[in-house]
Amino acid sequence: MSEIKNYTMNFGPQHPAAHGVLRLILELDGEVVEHADPHVGLLHRGTEKLAESKPFNQSIGYMDRLDYVSMMCNEHAYVRAIEQLLGIEAPIRAQYIRTMFDEITRVRNHLMWIGTHGLDLGAMALFLYAFREREHCMDMYEAVSGARMHATYYRPGGVYRDLPDHMPQYAESKWTKGKNLAYANEWRNGSLLDFIEAFADDFPNKIGEYRTLLQDNRIWKQRTVGIGVVSPEEAKAWGFTGPMLRGSGVAWDLRKKQTYAAYDKVDFDIPVGVNGDCYDRYLVRMEEMVQSTRIIKQCVQWLKNNPGPVMVDEYKVAPPDREMMKEDMESMIHHFKLFTEGYTVPAGEVYAAVEAPKGEFGVFMISDDSNKPFRMKIRAPGFAHLSAMNDMVKGHMLADVVAVIGTMDIVFGEIDR
Amino acid sequence: MSNFKYKLSKEMSEKFADINIELSETVHGVACTVPLESWLEVSKTLRDDDAFQFEQCLDVCGVDYLTYGEAEWQTDDVSSTGFSRGVKSNGPGRFSWSERREESIPNRFAVVAQLLSLKYNRRLTIKCFAPDEGMLMVPSLVEIWPGVNWFEREAFDLYGIIFKGHPDLRRILTDYGFIGHPFRKDFPLIGNVEVIYDEDKGRVVYQPVSIEPRVLVPKTIRRDSRYVESMNEQENS
Numbered sequence: 102m103s104e105i106k107n108y109t110m111n112f113g114p115q116h117p118a119a120h121g122v123l124r125l126i127l128e129l130d131g132e133v134v135e136h137a138d139p140h141v142g143l144l145h146r147g148t149e150k151l152a153e154s155k156p157f158n159q160s161i162g163y164m165d166r167l168d169y170v171s172m173m174c175n176e177h178a179y180v181r182a183i184e185q186l187l188g189i190e191a192p193i194r195a196q197y198i199r200t201m202f203d204e205i206t207r208v209r210n211h212l213m214w215i216g217t218h219g220l221d222l223g224a225m226a227l228f229l230y231a232f233r234e235r236e237h238c239m240d241m242y243e244a245v246s247g248a249r250m251h252a253t254y255y256r257p258g259g260v261y262r263d264l265p266d267h268m269p270q271y272a273e274s275k276w277t278k279g280k281n282l283a284y285a286n287e288w289r290n291g292s293l294l295d296f297i298e299a300f301a302d303d304f305p306n307k308i309g310e311y312r313t314l315l316q317d318n319r320i321w322k323q324r325t326v327g328i329g330v331v332s333p334e335e336a337k338a339w340g341f342t343g344p345m346l347r348g349s350g351v352a353w354d355l356r357k358k359q360t361y362a363a364y365d366k367v368d369f370d371i372p373v374g375v376n377g378d379c380y381d382r383y384l385v386r387m388e389e390m391v392q393s394t395r396i397i398k399q400c401v402q403w404l405k406n407n408p409g410p411v412m413v414d415e416y417k418v419a420p421p422d423r424e425m426m427k428e429d430m431e432s433m434i435h436h437f438k439l440f441t442e443g444y445t446v447p448a449g450e451v452y453a454a455v456e457a458p459k460g461e462f463g464v465f466m467i468s469d470d471s472n473k474p475f476r477m478k479i480r481a482p483g484f485a486h487l488s489a490m491n492d493m494v495k496g497h498m499l500a501d502v503v504a505v506i507g508t509m510d511i512v513f514g515e516i517d518r
Numbered sequence: 519m520s521n522f523k524y525k526l527s528k529e530m531s532e533k534f535a536d537i538n539i540e541l542s543e544t545v546h547g548v549a550c551t552v553p554l555e556s557w558l559e560v561s562k563t564l565r566d567d568d569a570f571q572f573e574q575c576l577d578v579c580g581v582d583y584l585t586y587g588e589a590e591w592q593t594d595d596v597s598s599t600g601f602s603r604g605v606k607s608n609g610p611g612r613f614s615w616s617e618r619r620e621e622s623i624p625n626r627f628a629v630v631a632q633l634l635s636l637k638y639n640r641r642l643t644i645k646c647f648a649p650d651e652g653m654l655m656v657p658s659l660v661e662i663w664p665g666v667n668w669f670e671r672e673a674f675d676l677y678g679i680i681f682k683g684h685p686d687l688r689r690i691l692t693d694y695g696f697i698g699h700p701f702r703k704d705f706p707l708i709g710n711v712e713v714i715y716d717e718d719k720g721r722v723v724y725q726p727v728s729i730e731p732r733v734l735v736p737k738t739i740r741r742d743s744r745y746v747e748s749m750n751e752q753e754n755s
Contacts, residue, residue, distance in 0.1 A: 142691035147700060154611040154707050156735050185545040337573045337636065340665030351636065358639050442591075445740040452546045452577075452632050452643060461576060465632065465643075469587045471739045478579040480632065485576070488668035517691060 107135055110499075114143055118221045118503045121513035125490075125502070132499050137491045144517035152477045156443030157183055157257065160474075165251035167479060168515035171210040172242075173202045174457035175515070176255040181361065182453035182464040183257040186446045189418060193363070194409040195259035200363040201297070201400035202245070202254070203455070204393040208304070209238040210458035210510075211390050215311060218383075218507035222324045227314050234307050237300050244268055244293045258419045259412035264404065268296040294401050301397045308390055315383070325379035329493045329505040332377060339492070340485035343460025344389065345509065348374035348382035355456035367399045379508040386510075389458075418444050443472040452480075459483055459510050481515035522640055523548050529569050534560060547641030557646045558657045564633060564642070565662055572633035572642060575663035578670055580677035581628040581645075584621075584703040585609060589739040611707040611733045615726075618704045622650065627679055629656050631666070648679055658684040676701035706731060 110127045113119035122143035128136040148167060152160040164179045165172040177199060184190065191199070216231035239249040244265055246252035254261050268289040271277050277285055288299035315321045331341070336349040346353055354371045356364040372388035374381030412419045420439050421432035446468040454463035460482025467476040486509045494502050523543045530550060531541060537560065540551040552560045564572045590607040608619050627648040634641055648654045658681035659666045670681045671690040678699035681687060689696060698705055708731050716723040 142689075142693070145691040150610070150701055150707060154609075154733065159735075338664050340574055340576055340663065342576070353636055359641075442735060442738055445738065448587075450544055450549060450643065452544075452641065454546075454576075463577060463632065465577065465579060465630065467581065469739070470741055471587075471589060471737050472735070473737050475586060476581050478577065478630075480577040484668060484672075485665055488665065 106130065112502070114140075118506060120217065120506060120511050122517075123487075123506065123511070123513065127499070127502065129499060134494050134497055134499060134502060137494050137502065139487055139490050141487065141513070142517050144513045146518065148518045149477050149479060153474055156472045157446060157474060158439075158443055160477075161256065162251060162253045165253060166514055167481065167518060168210075168457065168459065168462070168483070168512050169250065170213045170512055171206045171458045172250060172252055173199075173206045173254060174210075174455055174462060176253070177203060177362070178453055178455045178457070178462045178464045180255045180257045181455065182451050182466045183446060185451045185453055186449055186466065186468055187257065187418060187444075188447075189258055189413050189415060191259040191413065192410045194263075194404065194407060195411040196363040197366075197400050197403050197407075198260050198264065198411060199255060200367065201397055201404065202241075203362065204396045204400070205238050205241055205297070207393045207458045208390055208397075209235055211386050211393075212238070214386060214458075214507075214510045215383075218510075219315065219321075221503045221507045223320060224314065224318070227311060230307070230310065230314075234304065237296075240269075241293065241297055241300075244296070256412070256419065258415060259410070263411045264293045266292050268293050294405055297397060298401045301394045301401065304394050305391055308387060312387065322380065324500075324504055325383060325508070327376075328379045328497065328501050329508055330376065330378045331489075331493065335489075335492070336377070339489040341460070341489070342482050342485070343456065343458070344382055344385045345460060345482075345486055347372065348385045349377035350375055355454060355461060359454075361455060363400070363403075364396075366403075367396050369393075369396050379504050382508050445470055445472045446474075454480070457482060459512070459515075460486070462515075479515070479518055481518065483509065483511045483516045487511055487516055522638075526640055526642065533563065533567065533569065544643065547643065549643040549645065552644055552646045554646055554649060554656065558659070558662070561631075561644065561659055561662050564644070570635065570642075571637045572635045572640075574634040574636065575631055575659060575666050576634050577630075577632040578659065578666045578673060579630050580673035580679050580701070581630055582677060582701065582703045583626050583628065584623060587739065588737075590733075590736040591738040593738060593740050607737075608704075609733065609737050610703060612731055614706050614708065614731050615710040618706060620704065624650055626650065627654055627677060629673060629679060631659065653680055654678055655680045655682050657682050660684055675699070678702070 107128055107130050110129055112125035112127055114122040114124040124140040126138040127134055148163050152163060161176055161179060164175040167175045212231040212235040216228040219227035242252050243249045246254040270289045271282060271285045273282055288296045331349045333349045333351050336346050336351060350373055352371060352373045357371060369392045372385045374385050416435040420436050425432040426436045448468055448470045450467050452463055452465045454461050462482055463480035465478040466474050469475040494505050526548045527541050537556045538553055542549050564570045590609050625647045628645050630643060630645045632643055646656060648656050656679055658670055668690060670684055671687060673679050674681060674687050675689040675691050676699055692700060698710060708727050708729050710727060711724045712727045713722055713724055
């Protein structure tokens with residue numbers, strides 16, 4: 102029998118650890134990866150081209166469907182690009198609401214990440230716990246926008262509407278009644294802000310539980326320590342951003358360095374890794390959740406004490422309210438124009454970036470004075486991360502490929518766009 | 519913020535005095551148009567020179583300027599008959615594969631890169647136009663920033679811009695065996711082919727698209743007086 106040296110293996114696109122539709126062509130020498138060639142694009146929908154054929158506001162919903170586990174951060178980058186071209190700024194209350202929901206989104210995203218990353222590496226229980234908490238974040242989205250995931254809540258000039266005064270409660274059913282019903286509605290007796298506050302008070306304990314499961318777990322450390330090590334120089338050269346960059350020890354966070362929304366008015370710290378391996382990135386993301394909880398609490402306090410408008414008072418961009426539309430001719434015309442033609446945006450180019458949970462999510466937009474973007478380019482953090490796949494897994498074992506996919510926190514909605 | 523833009527513009531115009539670069543300030547930083555022949559040299563200087571140190575290239579994308587500034591709705595004149603203001607147009611979404619126009623305009627394709635300096639906390643957008651004649655070829659930045667590898671593959675895939683010196687210029691986002699460059703403005707929004715399952719053949723086959731192109735909202739250009747006024751004010755001040 103002739104001896105086979107290297108052989109090629111196909112991984113995905115239908116594989117539970119492929120996080121969607123990643124197809125990897127792996128060249129293996131025994132169990133050691135010699136070369137990895139990711140094939141992406143199986144989820145390519147041409148979001149940018151679609152956006153070019155629609156008025157600006159009609160594409161906000163597409164942004165949710167990019168990185169579909171951190172929806173509002175994507176919207177934030179998009180509406181910021183439009184706002185900067187228009188030269189308008191959202192009212193301060195809207196800025197705080199955006200800050201708070203960006204952080205809720207970060208918690209959501211990291212919960213999804215820790216759940217699936219853990220599941221990939223054999224920690225089944227964590228997945229169930231993480232999804233339990235994630236459900237609360239879904240409820241916050243639902244209370245504010247009506248949708249559990251694809252919110253379309255941010256608008257150029259502010260947010261769609263103010264936070265609701267009442268948190269929806271569970272009704273009695275065959276499965277939820279008596280003590281269970283009281284438990285399910287425990288946090289839901291006040292406003293949405295009360296619910297968020299109760300969640301933020303409780304959540305650090307939950308992170309403690311996750312840490313009990315993973316932090317010193319022998320299997321977890323064997324699977325992550327020293328795996329996928331990225332030096333700071335490499336991280337910069339490969340265009341890494343977010344926790345992938347901070348895990349390598351580069352203290353760079355747009356929330357601090359190029360601040361936006363209300364991040365300059367809240368107090369928080371930026372965790373930074375040392376070794377640049379999967380374990381350090383795990384530590385960074387866990388600590389980010391704690392810091393997010395801090396920001397959420399500060400925003401809740403501010404929002405409770407400071408009522409005000411959540412949308413700019415500029416009818417050329419934001420629609421007048423419905424009651425006015427019924428009795429005021431001008432308002433009706435504005436409303437009609439906005440929802441048929443949309444608004445025109447002055448010609449120019451802009452690159453607006455936010456610190457999304459996965460890294461720098463940027464929108465590059467060219468406008469030609471019209472009511473549709475002439476060119477829109479979405480800079481997805483995961484795209485740059487995945488492009489370094491080959492360099493990160495070369496020389497590792499086959500099983501470590503799964504650890505590296507998990508640590509990159511990739512979501513194909515944003516990579517394939 | 520504006521301070522750093524002024525400083526960066528000044529430093530760049532001094533550094534690249536002998537190169538014909540065009541500088542402008544944008545909301546997020548500074549934008550710079552670089553001639554094709556200096557694309558590599560300028561990029562390398564921007565990364566290595568102590569005054570700039572743009573360690574990261576976050577994004578590279580293609581742009582197709584065909585139909586730039588072409589409206590589909592007459593806004594200058596008033597008409598008394600409603601829809602007569604519609605203008606016959608070849609805007610995105612309005613044509614199918616067989617009706618696509620094949621024309622070219624000068625400076626049609628551009629490559630835009632977003633640079634970030636972590637050290638100085640500054641952003642810079644550099645742009646270069648691909649040649650109008652012959653091959654759409656632009657030097658690759660892979661040697662300078664390895665991270666742009668996939669971004670250039672994407673620009674090649676979607677716009678057909680060829681990056682000279684790129685080690686692995688394959689299609690990335692589109693299907694295996696895809697024909698055309700879908701983000702070009704003369705590529706129909708509805709696409710060219712669709713995929714169906716053929717029961718007789720027992721496999722998935724390609725066939726020409728069966729949907730009609732349609733646009734719900736016409737592209738309208740209004741030079742709104744508010745912005746014109748504020749622009750004039752800025753220029754005068």
